Structures are given as C-alpha cells and as structure tokens.
Amino acid sequence: MNWQEPQRQSAIGIFLFAGKAFREMIAIVLIMFGSLIRKEKSTSAYLITLLILAVIIFGRALLEYLYFRFYILDEQFVVKKGLFAKKNIVIPFERIQTVQLEQSLFHRIIHHYKVSIDTAGSDKAEVTIHALPYDKALSLKAALTEHADQAVENIDSATTQNHIISLSFKDLMKLAISHNHLETVGLMIAFLLARFNDIKDWFGIDAYDYLEEHGKEVAVTTQAIGMLIFFALIIAILISVLRIVLKFSDLQITLSDKGFNLKHGLLNSKQQFIGSNKIQYVQWNANWIRRKIGMYIFHVKTTGEQDIKNKQKIQVPVTRADFLTTLAAYYQSIFPSAENNANNIQKVYAFRKTLLIGFPTTIVITTALYFAVDWWSLLFLLWLIYFHFRNIIYRNNFSFWVNDDALEITSGVWGRQRLILNWHKMQVVTISQGIYQRSHELADLIIHTASGDVVLPYITLEQAQMLSDYAAMKAESSQKRWM
Amino acid sequence: MQFQNLQVDWQQLPQAASVEMKPIEKAYLKVLYLAWGIFFLLMLAALILSLIYIDPTPTFFWKAVIISSFILLVIATYIITAASFKRKAYAVREKDVLYRTGWIFQKLHIIPFNRVQHCVVQSGPIERKFKLASISIYTAASNIHDISIKGLKPDDAEALKSFIMQQIQPLN
Numbered sequence: 001m002n003w004q005e006p007q008r009q010s011a012i013g014i015f016l017f018a019g020k021a022f023r024e025m026i027a028i029v030l031i032m033f034g035s036l037i038r039k040e041k042s043t044s045a046y047l048i049t050l051l052i053l054a055v056i057i058f059g060r061a062l063l064e065y066l067y068f069r070f071y072i073l074d075e076q077f078v079v080k081k082g083l084f085a086k087k088n089i090v091i092p093f094e095r096i097q098t099v100q101l102e103q104s105l106f107h108r109i110i111h112h113y114k115v116s117i118d119t120a121g122s123d124k125a126e127v128t129i130h131a132l133p134y135d136k137a138l139s140l141k142a143a144l145t146e147h148a149d150q151a152v153e154n155i156d157s158a159t160t161q162n163h164i165i166s167l168s169f170k171d172l173m174k175l176a177i178s179h180n181h182l183e184t185v186g187l188m189i190a191f192l193l194a195r196f197n198d199i200k201d202w203f204g205i206d207a208y209d210y211l212e213e214h215g216k217e218v219a220v221t222t223q224a225i226g227m228l229i230f231f232a233l234i235i236a237i238l239i240s241v242l243r244i245v246l247k248f249s250d251l252q253i254t255l256s257d258k259g260f261n262l263k264h265g266l267l268n269s270k271q272q273f274i275g276s277n278k279i280q281y282v283q284w285n286a287n288w289i290r291r292k293i294g295m296y297i298f299h300v301k302t303t304g305e306q307d308i309k310n311k312q313k314i315q316v317p318v319t320r321a322d323f324l325t326t327l328a329a330y331y332q333s334i335f336p337s338a339e340n341n342a343n344n345i346q347k348v349y350a351f352r353k354t355l356l357i358g359f360p361t362t363i364v365i366t367t368a369l370y371f372a373v374d375w376w377s378l379l380f381l382l383w384l385i386y387f388h389f390r391n392i393i394y395r396n397n398f399s400f401w402v403n404d405d406a407l408e409i410t411s412g413v414w415g416r417q418r419l420i421l422n423w424h425k426m427q428v429v430t431i432s433q434g435i436y437q438r439s440h441e442l443a444d445l446i447i448h449t450a451s452g453d454v455v456l457p458y459i460t461l462e463q464a465q466m467l468s469d470y471a472a473m474k475a476e477s478s479q480k481r482w483m
Numbered sequence: 484m485q486f487q488n489l490q491v492d493w494q495q496l497p498q499a500a501s502v503e504m505k506p507i508e509k510a511y512l513k514v515l516y517l518a519w520g521i522f523f524l525l526m527l528a529a530l531i532l533s534l535i536y537i538d539p540t541p542t543f544f545w546k547a548v549i550i551s552s553f554i555l556l557v558i559a560t561y562i563i564t565a566a567s568f569k570r571k572a573y574a575v576r577e578k579d580v581l582y583r584t585g586w587i588f589q590k591l592h593i594i595p596f597n598r599v600q601h602c603v604v605q606s607g608p609i610e611r612k613f614k615l616a617s618i619s620i621y622t623a624a625s626n627i628h629d630i631s632i633k634g635l636k637p638d639d640a641e642a643l644k645s646f647i648m649q650q651i652q653p654l655n
Contacts, residue, residue: 303623427598427624431591438589448624468593469496475595476578482598483623 001139003072006080008065012110013131017061019106020130027198029053070129077117077144079127089127095119097278097303097483099141101271108269113137117144145258145273167251171295171319175248176241178289184236248317255330260300262314274314277481278302280425280451282331284324285417295319298327301451303483332420336401336408345398346442349458350391358387400456402467405474407447407454421447421454423474425482431464447471450483499581499593504572510613511634512568517609519564523557563587573632575643578650580620582632592630596650598622604640616640620647 022029032049063083070079077096079089101113115129115137132140167175196208246266254261259275284298300314318324328335362384369377390413397416401408409419430446437443443464445456456467475482530553534546541549567586574581579595599620606616610633617633618640635643 303625427594427622428627428630429593432585433589435587448622448627450623450625453624453626465498465500466493466496468591469493469498472499472579472593472595473496475598 006069006071009129010131014061014065016130017064018057021057021060099144099273103269105267175317176244179240181236185232278483280449281421283419286415288414303450332406336403339403340401342399346458349395353391354388358384423471424478424480425449426471426475429468429471502574504574506572507634514609515564602644602647604644
C-alpha cells in the first residue's frame with residue numbers, strides 16, 4: 001500500500017457520513033415533522049420536506065467524503081479536510097498514542113473498519129477515518145504503529161507473547177450480575193428525564209401538564225412503588241447483561257514488546273493498541289460483590305485519559321488472579337508489596353475527613369431539609385454516622401508500599417482497588433498541608449501524572465518529603481521515557 | 484518511619500525542604516491589591532444598583548445582611564491575599580523548579596525540567612505598570628493545567644524561561 005499518495009476513504013463511507021449527519025440533525029427533523037403533523041399538511045408537503053432533507057444530508061456527506069484525504073509524509077500522518085474551513089492535521093508518529101480499529105454492524109456487513117488515531121499531550125488532536133476496507137485498515141495501522149517504539153528495532157514472532165484471555169459465558173454473566181445496578185438505574189432516569197423534555201420540543205405536548213392532569217388517576221401505593229423499583233432493577237440487570245455481552249464477548253489480549261493489543265466486542269468490535277511507554281499507571285478494582293467472586297476490572301491508564309471519551313478507556317475484566325499478575329507485571333515486574341512492608345496513613349484521617357467534609361455537609365443539608373420535612377431532617381444524622389464509619393474503614397484498608405521503581409497502593413471501603421505507579425511517570429509532585437496537618441507534622445502527597453493524580457493522604461511530613469524528593473530524583477535521573 | 488530498600492539513602496538525596504527559597508517581588512502585593520480593588524469596586528457598583536432597582540426594595544434587615552457580608556468578604560480577601568503573598572516563593576535547582584504557595588493549604592510543588600512541555604512569560608496591564616512579569620510552566624499533568632509563578636522581574640522571568648528551555652530534553 002502506498003501511503004505517500006493522498007488517499008480517500010471508501011466511497012461507501014458516504015453512507016456513514018450521511019448517518020452521522022442524520023443523527024446530528026435528528027432534533028431538527030423531528031421538530032419539522034412535529035409541526036407538519038400539528039398543522040395537518042398534505043402528503044406533498046411531507047414529500048418535499050423529505051426530499052430537501054435527503055439532499056442536505058447526502059450533499060453534506062458527499063462533500064465531507066470528497067474533502068477528506070490522508071497520507072504519510074516523513075514519519076508524519078497528515079490529514080487534509082474541510083471545504084470552507086480547511087483543516088490540516090499533522091501528527092508525528094511518536095505522538096500517536098493509540099490506533100483503534102472499530103466495527104459497527106454496518107461495518108461488519110461491508111467488511112470495513114473505522115480507524116481512530118489518538119494523540120496525547122497538550123496539543124491534542126484526534127483523527128477518525130470512518131470507513132476503510134480490512135486490508136487497507138490493517139496496513140495503515142501497521143504503518144502507523146511500526147514506529148511505536150524506536151528502541152525495539154524489529155519484532156519477530158519470537159518476542160511476541162500471546163496471552164489470550166477469553167471469558168466464558170458464565171464469566172460474562174457473573175460480570176453482568178455484579179455490575180453496579182444503581183448506576184444503571186441512575187443513567188436510565190437521566191435518559192428518561194432528557195427525553196421527557198424533548199417531547200415538548202418535538203410534538204408540542206407538555207409532558208408535565210399531561211402528568212399533572214392524569215397523574216391523579218393513578219393510585220400511589222407502597223405496592224405500586226415497590227413494583228416500580230422491582231421492574232427498574234430487572235430492566236437495569238437486563239441492560240447490564242446486554243451491554244457486557246456486547247462489549248466483552250470475544251475478548252483477546254496480545255502483549256508484545258511494543259504494547260498491548262486489545263480486541264473485543266460482539267456487534268461493534270474494537271481493536272485497540274496501546275504503546276507500552278504510553279502507559280502511565282495500572283490499576284485494578286472490584287466492587288463488593290466482584291471481590292467476593294474474585295473478579296476484577298483491570299485499567300490501563302494512558303496519557304490524557306481524562307479527555308478521552310469513556311468508551312475509549314482501556315478496561316479488561318479479569319477472572320483469574322494470575323492474569324492480573326501477568327498484566328501488571330508487563331508494567332512493573334516486581335510489586336513493591338512483594339518486597340517490603342506496608343505503610344499506613346495516619347489514624348486521624350478518618351476524624352478529620354468527617355470534621356471537614358461530613359459536618360459542613362450535614363449542617364447544610366439538615367437545615368435545608370428542615371424547611372421541607374421538619375424534624376425528620378435529623379434523620380440525616382444517620383448519614384453522618386455512616387460517613388464516619390466508612391472513613392474509619394477506608395483509613396484501615398489504605399496501605400501503600402514503595403520500592404526502587406514503583407509505588408503501590410491498595411484502598412477501598414467495601415470494594416477494593418490496587419494501583420501501581422512507576423516513579424518516573426510523575427509530572428509534578430506536590431506536598432500539601434492544611435492548618436491541622438502543619439501543627440502535627442502531617443501532609444498529603446500528590447503525585448500528578450499525565451493520567452490524573454495519585455494521592456497519599458495524611459502521611460507524616462517526613463514520609464512526604466522523602467517520597468517527593470525520591471520521585472523527583474527518579475524523574476530527573478531516569479533514562480526511561482514517560483511517554 | 485523509614486522505607487526499606489529504596490535505592491538510595493534519603494539523607495543523601497537532594498532535599499527540597501532544605502532549599503532556600505527566593506520570595507517573589509514585593510511590588511506584586513500592590514498588583515494584587517489593585518486587581519482585587521477593581522474587582523470589588525465593580526461588585527459594589529453592581530450591588531448598589533441592584534439594591535436600588537430591585538422590586539420590591541429589600542427590607543433594612545436584608546440590606547444590612549448583604550452589605551455586611553460584602554464587607555466581610557473584602558476583609559477576608561485582604562487577609563488571605565496578604566498572608567498568602569508572604570508564602571509565595573520559588574527556587575531553581577539544577578534539574579527542577581520548586582514553588583511554594585498557599586496560606587491555609589500550604590503547597591510545595593516540585594517540577595522537574597524534563598517534564599516541562601513549554602513555558603510562557605506573560606505580563607498583564609497592571610503587572611506592566613509595576614514592571615513585573617509571570618511565568619507559566621506547562622507539564623502533561625492532566626489535573627493541573629499549569630503552574631504560574633507570578634510577580635517576577637521581567638528579566639528574571641525571561642532568564643528562568645530560557646534556562647528551562649535549555650533543560651528540556653527532546654522527547655526522543
């Protein structure tokens with residue numbers, strides 16, 4: 001494949017662009033048809049509206065297709081796009097963080113991939129090529145990731161390790177059932193509320209008025225509310241099962257010297273490549289149920305993660321403890337906890353947290369509730385007790401270990417989380433002290449990385465100074481690259 | 484408490500806590516007062532206008548509450564500005580910059596030169612009047628956008644900038 005020549009994506013991509021344009025315009029489309037229905041217009045009015053919409057959507061898609069070209073020039077990936085607002089995106093190879101191949105059902109039928117190229121750093125750019133045939137997509141990915149690590153000259157199959165983690169149907173079910181269903185219910189409610197408001201925009205019916213008029217006809221009983229909660233939970237579980245089966249079926253992980261290669265998804269399959277030195281730290285966690293059944297989600301934290309959309313975060317469900325070790329060992333071979341004794345944070349952490357966060361929150365909320373439900377608002381004090389209890393558990397479960405290369409932290413109240421950070425991945429290190437901490441020679445240590453902060457709260461000032469000096473020394477003297 | 488098995492003895496590491504820090508320029512306090520003064524004057528004007536034109540006119544009680552909380556806010560800002568100004572200091576070492584800031588929550592940042600992406604020397608209109616400049620140091624840390632050391636002499640800021648630029652190692 002000659003990538004020096006400017007290329008277009010597949011012509012079939014026009015349909016994908018059209019789909020995208022349609023999705024962006026859906027609100028306008030619905031409003032137009034809503035007003036047509038209300039004004040009881042004739043059939044020809046509908047036809048003309050449809051025609052105009054089709055012309056706009058396909059015209060836009062065609063232009064987008066024609067004015068999108070990409071090629072490789074001197075170790076740089078170049079994209080030219082736009083008709084009126086011309087845009088030239090140049091990405092040097094060493095800036096490329098991940099190259100992802102994705103497929104929707106439509107892509108599958110036509111044997112195409114969607115290729116997204118993510119970069120990191122302050123000059124953030126992101127390129128998506130919506131449709132490329134299989135061979136072209138693979139060849140482009142190879143061309144772009146070939147230079148992922150200059151240190152590795154050539155990679156043959158001997159240096160490539162394959163670890164195929166496959167999840168059985170039973171594993172998938174366990175994963176789905178143990179999902180945090182309250183979160184799903186929350187998302188469902190948010191989704192419904194958003195649609196509720198849309199009804200008015202689209203059809204001119206005020207859903208709130210409607211509810212107020214007809215709401216009295218429905219008897220509100222404990223039984224009815226119970227049923228409602230029951231059904232919401234059932235639906236939440238079904239959604240979780242569906243989402244997880246779709247997302248994690250056919251999961252494959254390949255480890256090589258260059259990085260992780262991840263492939264998963266049933267309908268929308270996705271391939272991700274993460275260069276090994278783009279990894280900032282690794283972390284795995286389990287909620288209370290998952291902890292009990294020995295199931296963890298392994299996260300690979302890469303640069304600029306905060307900005308990346310949720311769906312592009314790198315998460316791997318792991319059902320066996322030895323896989324965790326294998327995956328983590330790829331980042332840090334010797335765990336600090338294997339060599340050294342655990343350190344704790346100070347006992348006073350729990351009380352200070354309750355005092356500084358719990359009490360003000362309680363005062364504000366109890367006062368606000370007082371106006372609504374009188375003295376019942378004092379029930380909120382129960383939350384304060386729980387909050388303090390939870391802080392004590394958190395402080396008791398918080399341990400950290402250090403060795404020459406890394407910091408390891410475990411924490412969690414009901415669930416558990418473990419994190420491993422290499423010292424040289426730090427960007428800035430900060431020692432922070434409040435008034436109380438100053439008079440008791442305590443401090444928070446905040447290690448800022450390119451993928452968020454790692455915090456050791458309420459350790460002694462001496463520990464904080466020691467660790468910050470050490471981290472700075474490692475960052476300044478290490479020959480290893482942070483990305 | 485000691486940590487075992489670290490590669491080096493902490494006593495032999497360069498210790499940030501024992502570095503002598505250089506305070507920022509005295510004149511910067513005036514810049515701060517002036518900037519806050521302008522801000523509060525505008526706020527006061529808005530407050531008075533709204534007290535006059537709001538319908539119905541608030542009772543004397545509410546007027547007193549609003550005015551006194553405004554005065555409290557001004558006093559609190561004055562105290563915090565003055566106290567935190569005294570804390571602001573920096574030091575340049577061979578391989579990093581140290582910056583100390585904050586009064587209630589006191590912070591000490593260590594920024595290694597080889598983690599700096601770029602840095603910018605700026606000077607706002609009030610700062611220019613007092614012949615001051617500030618330097619913003621950008622790293623790839625995702626939760627802090629930049630670390631700005633304000634209230635430097637323009638020459639010092641430029642010198643610091645060119646020193647950092649020299650120290651930045653190329654990515655590869």
